Amino acid sequence: MDFKRKGKLPWLDMVLYSIKHRGFSNTCSLGWKEWRKERQLGINTFGDSSTDELSIESDSKLGGHLYQPSSSVIFGRAMKELPFSFSDKVFLDVGSGKGRAMILAAEAGFKKVIGVEYAAELNDIAHTNIEVVKSRFPKTEFELREGDALEYKMPEEVDVIYLFNPFDEETICKLLQQLKQIFNRDKKIYLVYVHPVHCNIFEEAFGKPVSTITNWKGIADVVIFCN
Numbered sequence: 001m002d003f004k005r006k007g008k009l010p011w012l013d014m015v016l017y018s019i020k021h022r023g024f025s026n027t028c029s030l031g032w033k034e035w036r037k038e039r040q041l042g043i044n045t046f047g048d049s050s051t052d053e054l055s056i057e058s059d060s061k062l063g064g065h066l067y068q069p070s071s072s073v074i075f076g077r078a079m080k081e082l083p084f085s086f087s088d089k090v091f092l093d094v095g096s097g098k099g100r101a102m103i104l105a106a107e108a109g110f111k112k113v114i115g116v117e118y119a120a121e122l123n124d125i126a127h128t129n130i131e132v133v134k135s136r137f138p139k140t141e142f143e144l145r146e147g148d149a150l151e152y153k154m155p156e157e158v159d160v161i162y163l164f165n166p167f168d169e170e171t172i173c174k175l176l177q178q179l180k181q182i183f184n185r186d187k188k189i190y191l192v193y194v195h196p197v198h199c200n201i202f203e204e205a206f207g208k209p210v211s212t213i214t215n216w217k218g219i220a221d222v223v224i225f226c227n
């Protein structure tokens with residue numbers, strides 16, 4: 001699957017890709033659960049958008065992948081691997097799209113969730129989605145930044161950095177410089193990488209993941225690194 005450009009029938013591409021990697025019944029069950037989660041939260045994060053369709057003013061545009069929302073099922077599995085409760089922890093979504101992972105993090109109980117996204121249209125939708133759910137999660141502070149993730153200085157307070165396949169190898173290598181500095185901090189930081197197509201780059205820098213979640217074919221859905 002081309003992560004940068006949409007095919008002629010993007011939904012079909014995605015469904016076929018999922019069937020190939022997860023199997024038919026798992027794909028149907030996942031689709032149903034995600035649809036139910038949208039309804040339950042009253043948000044609208046479905047759909048996909050390639051960088052060509054979005055107004056992005058950033059040099060990193062070429063390295064950016066398609067917008068796709070996080071799966072709540074995979075997100076939940078990833079969060080179960082983290083060895084702490086979230087009520088005093090800060091979650092950062094790098095490439096936050098329409099805000100789905102941020103909202104799932106609020107639902108999981110994080111004290112604060114931060115998102116950084118360079119596509120204005122997606123960010124506007126994320127703002128709307130967050131407004132819809134805000135009152136459900138009064139203990140969570142939401143912060144949404146519009147801009148290039150490579151130019152965003154990750155704050156000291158961050159505990160969990162979340163990447164759902166946001167960009168290509170070259171851009172990951174650029175982000176790595178900042179991540180290396182963050183991993184040098186005294187406190188524990190977890191890097192949760194979903195759909196980890198460039199996992200080898202992090203492995204070279206940080207060693208083996210502390211946790212890997214695989215799908216029915218044994219392919220990694222999520223890898224988690226820790227300093």
Ligand SMILES: C[S@@+](CC[C@H](N)C(=O)[O-])C[C@H]1O[C@@H](n2cnc3c(N)ncnc32)[C@H](O)[C@@H]1O
Pocket residue numbers: 060061063064065066067068069070093094095096097098099100101116117118119122147148149150164165166167
């Ligand atoms: C696969 S989507 C994930 C969306 C969201 N994190 C979620 O889990 O629902 C990747 C997102 O990264 C954004 N992105 C890609 N490159 C970026 C960059 N350099 N700076 C900020 N956002 C970026 C894309 O616009 C897209 O919304």
